[in-house]
Amino acid sequence: MFEPARKIGTSQSTSPALRHVVIENVTPAVDGGRYPAKRIVGESCVVEADIFRDGHQKVQASVLYRHMFAEDFERAPMRLIDNDRWRGHFVADHNGRYLFTIEAWTDHFGSWLADLEKKLLAGRDARSDLLEGIELIEAAAGAAASREDSEILMSCASALRASEGRFYRALELASQPKIARIVERAADRRDVTYYEPLLELIVDRPKARFSAWYEMFPRGQSTEAGKASTLSEAERRLPGISDMGFDVVYLPPVHPIGITNRKGPGNTLNGGDSSPGSPWAIGNGAGGHEAIDPNLGTAHDFEHFVTAAKNLGLETAIDFAVQCSPDHPWVREHPDWFSHRPDGSIKYAENPPKEYQDIYPIDFDTPDHARLFAELLRIVKLWVARGVKIFRVDNPHTKPVPFWEWLITEVQTEHPDVLFLAEAFTRPKVMKMLAKVGFSQSYTYFTWRNTKAELTDYLTELTQTEMREYFRPNFFTNTPDILSPILQSGGRPAFKMRLVLAATLASSYGIYSGFELCENEAVPGTEEYRNSEKYEITFRDWHKPGNIREFIARVNQIRRDNAALHDFANLRFLPTDNDQIIFYTKSTPSRDNVILVAVNLDPYSPHYCTASVPADVIGVRPGQSYLVRDLLTGASYTWAEHNYVRLDPNVEPAHILRVEAAV
Numbered sequence: 254m255f256e257p258a259r260k261i262g263t264s265q266s267t268s269p270a271l272r273h274v275v276i277e278n279v280t281p282a283v284d285g286g287r288y289p290a291k292r293i294v295g296e297s298c299v300v301e302a303d304i305f306r307d308g309h310q311k312v313q314a315s316v317l318y319r320h321m322f323a324e325d326f327e328r329a330p331m332r333l334i335d336n337d338r339w340r341g342h343f344v345a346d347h348n349g350r351y352l353f354t355i356e357a358w359t360d361h362f363g364s365w366l367a368d369l370e371k372k373l374l375a376g377r378d379a380r381s382d383l384l385e386g387i388e389l390i391e392a393a394a395g396a397a398a399s400r401e402d403s404e405i406l407m408s409c410a411s412a413l414r415a416s417e418g419r420f421y422r423a424l425e426l427a428s429q430p431k432i433a434r435i436v437e438r439a440a441d442r443r444d445v446t447y448y449e450p451l452l453e454l455i456v457d458r459p460k461a462r463f464s465a466w467y468e469m470f471p472r473g474q475s476t477e478a479g480k481a482s483t484l485s486e487a488e489r490r491l492p493g494i495s496d497m498g499f500d501v502v503y504l505p506p507v508h509p510i511g512i513t514n515r516k517g518p519g520n521t522l523n524g525g526d527s528s529p530g531s532p533w534a535i536g537n538g539a540g541g542h543e544a545i546d547p548n549l550g551t552a553h554d555f556e557h558f559v560t561a562a563k564n565l566g567l568e569t570a571i572d573f574a575v576q577c578s579p580d581h582p583w584v585r586e587h588p589d590w591f592s593h594r595p596d597g598s599i600k601y602a603e604n605p606p607k608e609y610q611d612i613y614p615i616d617f618d619t620p621d622h623a624r625l626f627a628e629l630l631r632i633v634k635l636w637v638a639r640g641v642k643i644f645r646v647d648n649p650h651t652k653p654v655p656f657w658e659w660l661i662t663e664v665q666t667e668h669p670d671v672l673f674l675a676e677a678f679t680r681p682k683v684m685k686m687l688a689k690v691g692f693s694q695s696y697t698y699f700t701w702r703n704t705k706a707e708l709t710d711y712l713t714e715l716t717q718t719e720m721r722e723y724f725r726p727n728f729f730t731n732t733p734d735i736l737s738p739i740l741q742s743g744g745r746p747a748f749k750m751r752l753v754l755a756a757t758l759a760s761s762y763g764i765y766s767g768f769e770l771c772e773n774e775a776v777p778g779t780e781e782y783r784n785s786e787k788y789e790i791t792f793r794d795w796h797k798p799g800n801i802r803e804f805i806a807r808v809n810q811i812r813r814d815n816a817a818l819h820d821f822a823n824l825r826f827l828p829t830d831n832d833q834i835i836f837y838t839k840s841t842p843s844r845d846n847v848i849l850v851a852v853n854l855d856p857y858s859p860h861y862c863t864a865s866v867p868a869d870v871i872g873v874r875p876g877q878s879y880l881v882r883d884l885l886t887g888a889s890y891t892w893a894e895h896n897y898v899r900l901d902p903n904v905e906p907a908h909i910l911r912v913e914a915a916v
Contacts, residue, residue, distance in 0.1 A: 498809025511578020
């Protein structure tokens with residue numbers, strides 16, 4: 254392996270360990286290899302690097318890769334692209350973690366061939382050079398892995414000796430592709446250089462990159478106003494969620510809810526026993542994070558819910574909130590897991606100006622952190638055993654980053670198909686770090702990006718910088734905590750517009766219950782829902798007039814049917830001459846599926862523009878026309894480089910166009 258050269262200031266008599274080949278600027282390598290990049294099972298991982306050596310000799314290089322549980326590395330060849338930049342790729346065909354690096358060495362045979370050709374073109378005598386080549390071939394024959402390869406090389410060496418000065422004939426014999434391949438396999442690689450450190454790749458199942466989430470409170474699915482529903486009753490909602498085209502149903506905490514300081518309607522304090530309380534105030538006498546709220550049912554009922562969802566094509570995700578109510582068993586059994594004031598009391602959670610009097614935060618600085626970590630790992634594995642393979646993690650940015658790196662690695666080493674979504678609306682670098690240490694998906698700032706410039710700048714950062722290697726965005730349109738101003742004021746057109754943006758800009762997105770009904774009543778001056786479901790039972794008429802359930806189902810069907818929308822890093826923005834209309838494209842690498850999306854960002858007024866599409870986006874000749882079909886309406890249009898677009902938000906706020914054929 255590579256040995257570092259001597260440091261400045263060491264004795265001049267100390268010689269450096271000679272390595273002729275240099276490997277640098279390797280991609281993908283997040284933060285220089287400190288953190289793993291991410292891929293999906295079956296996806297090609299393209300590896301690039303700058304590779305060169307002193308002098309004019311040629312080099313060869315390979316990617317070495319293996320699954321973390323495999324014993325031996327496999328090799329994939331690298332090829333020179335341009336200007337000492339090399340590229341190779343391997344397919345990660347198993348879920349889990351991979352290790353990879355690059356090896357490079359001097360290509361003595363290739364260098365000899367190139368020099369021989371140059372000398373012959375210059376009219377120089379090449380007798381000595383021919384002998385050098387024969388020695389190289391004979392040495393490779395002696396090291397060949399098979400008798401057949403050895404015989405082919407020895408036959409070539411004999412033919413070269415018999416060429417008797419016919420140097421161009423010798424060059425032709427030695428340049429046969431099969432000779433080069435055999436020599437490459439058997440050649441002396443004593444100066445091989447390896448890139449260090451070993452790089453890591455997290456390879457997730459496809460749902461890590463492409464998913465549609467629906468968030469629902471299981472207690473709020475009753476058909477009777479004012480009555481809380483059980484898990485068994487909540488199952489009745491699953492067919493409707495599946496019919497809208499979602500593939501993940503996400504449940505807030507399903508654990509027993511604390512009594513002390515229980516929140517009441519409107520986030521009032523001490524709502525009393527008559528209030529259902531906030532599900533995030535976890536734990537009471539009925540149990541903690543391992544238990545099911547008795548008002549919802551039993552562990553058997555939960556597993557039945559998971560199975561019923563699975564039978565409808567829905568995967569169940571649950572909330573993993575590392576916090577407790579004052580009544581959680583841990584408060585009594587492990588008091589040292591909490592930070593105590595001088596008077597012995599425990600301070601409740603705060604995020605000024607918000608106060609969470611019903612929640613105690615965990616003290617990760619506890620001297621008993623090893624037992625705390627082990628218990629949290631046990632809890633996650635318990636829910637995995639109950640059929641949960643997706644965890645939405647509440648406020649991970651308020652816990653130590655090394656804990657998440659450890660926990661996710663521990664879980665995925667045993668269960669590589671488990672996914673983690675980071676619910677962290679916080680500072681950009683903190684959000685990035687959580688993704689780097691292993692979170693499979695991440696909440697984003699999408700909720701607060703509304704203008705064309707804001708969306709373009711943010712999505713360009715997500716898709717065109719190093720973030721694309723490790724940060725998988727999940728664009729939630731709304732959450733129980735966030736009803737954005739544009740949804741509060743923009744009416745039904747705003748809900749449809751934001752849905753199209755979330756569902757087509759990102760490959761994973763989600764909505765919270767009530768979005769399909771265009772619920773938009775907020776506490777004045779805030780993003781909080783009026784009569785928030787966090788603190789009371791909400792009754793809804795899921796077929797209420799004005800709902801957009803069919804529209805959501807159509808958008809989700811479009812997503813499923815078009816492979817271009819299954820990725821997020823293939824996004825390309827295209828120009829329009831109206832800042833109220835954003836225009837972009839996604840396509841598969843072969844361009845057999847090309848999608849064009851135009852969205853009116855103004856929910857109040859119609860807008861029109863000229864939308865420009867360079868010919869290379871479609872794969873047609875400059876000036877050539879082609880047919881596009883609007884997948885929302887079924888209408889067809891003939892398009893070319895410049896196209897008229899008019900979008901009335903009261904009709905449809907967007908075009909989702911699929912390129913059908915050249916005209």
